[in-house]
Amino acid sequence: MKKRFSFAGIALIILAGGGWFVTRLPSSPFDGAAPQATPDLIARGEYVARQADCVACHSLEDGAPFAGGLEMGTPLGSIFATNITPDPQTGIGTYTLADFDRALRHGVTPDRRRLYPAMPYPSYEKMSDDDISALYAFFMNDVTPVQQAAAQSDIPWPLNIRWPLALWNVVFTTGQTYQTDPDQSEQWNRGAYLVEGAGHCGSCHTPRGMAMNEQGLDSSDPDFLSGALLDGWFAPSLRGDGAAGIGRWSEDDLFAFLSQGRNDHAVVFGSMTEAFNNSLQFMTDDDLRAISVYLKSLPGQGPGWQAQPATVTSLVEAAQSGLPGAETYMANCAACHGRDGLGQNEWIPALAGATSSQGTEPASQINVTLNGSGRVVADGMPDSYRMPPYRDRLNDTQIAEVLQFVRSSWGNTGTPVDTDAVADLRMRTDPASVAPIVLQMR
Structure with a gap:
């Protein structure tokens, strides 16, 4: 609305x-x-x-x-x-x-x-x-x-x-409590209540107007949860967008992401790590299923991601030919994310087809490359894999070039990354901000 x-x-x-x-x-x-x-x-x-x-x-x-x-x-x-x-x-x-x-x-x-x-x-x-x-x-x-x-x-x-x-x-603001939609199921309405209400997902994932207002407040508005830049991160679309949203995710994929912090498409990072560590993992399966049903009902737009796998030969040739970013990727990224960009199942996320590799806003990829990612802590146990920070290892030009390489490889459609944007986030972000925050409320 x-x-x-x-x-x-x-x-x-x-x-x-x-x-x-x-x-x-x-x-x-x-x-x-x-x-x-x-x-x-x-x-x-x-x-x-x-x-x-x-x-x-x-x-x-x-x-x-x-x-x-x-x-x-x-x-x-x-x-x-x-x-x-x-x-x-x-x-x-x-x-x-x-x-x-x-x-x-x-x-x-x-x-x-x-x-x-x-x-x-x-x-x-x-x-x-x-x-x-x-x-x-x-x-x-x-x-x-x-x-x-x-x-x-x-x-x-x-x-x-x-x-x-x-x-x-x-x-x-509307001045109203959540109003049940009689045309939807009880499960859908529960998911809508959690996402639009207490979960306040729109606070991060909905674009804001000039008055800093969320441009959509519920499922009736196509701007709601369509993705937004916020404090050095880009919260991606939670709608059914083909490449930039969750169009390729199944309901089970969504449930796994919400309940475990990871699935075959992505692992939580940035502020979403704290949301998982302190909130989502403590919610019931029924509520997380309801959220999954609701989010999968939101229509999206735009073409889907079309995979274009890179062979080992083509990637080596790209690095040897001096393609900007290719050699940096081979030296720093390929060991974990793969020469094909497909990662390691749910443990190390794919870069090929990732929502962060599409579209016009590279802030999240710049931020996580500079500062790394926080530990995903599930059931009191931190995970074994995390993105390390590269702010001391790569300069602004190298980071811009390697991200531009990622955003234009394997069928990704992301726009180029500007060196000035890397320099700006380097100055404005703090590597300590990715430390895991898991607080016991009692």
């Missing part, structure tokens, strides 16, 4: 609403006392916290769970995740259930301060009242309070003025 408003309509809202509109607290169904925090309700809340991947944004690798501090880059500047432990001074210990609901589903704190939509309340607003109550019970009764004040954002004035976010919410 998209919400479209004319500039005249927005101006009318500003003139008519005045100060009352931007300072009022949104209504909440929880103005009474919170339900009793039974063990079952708390356990359900912990599971909802996994669905929502709260720990990934509100925790640091060397810090306490939910104590905040994570820096998140935006086009306006950096903002820092807040402390959401039940500490009464620096956390949410004084929040009522209604306060918690307003912050989570409307982006408004008890003191009427507006939250930036880096807090994915445009997605969380779809969560059910029951899930909100359970999540509150978990945070207030099963999370250890930590006294740690939140760092201040470095967004400059006047962009740091927050009251206009009240108007932003009117234009770019």
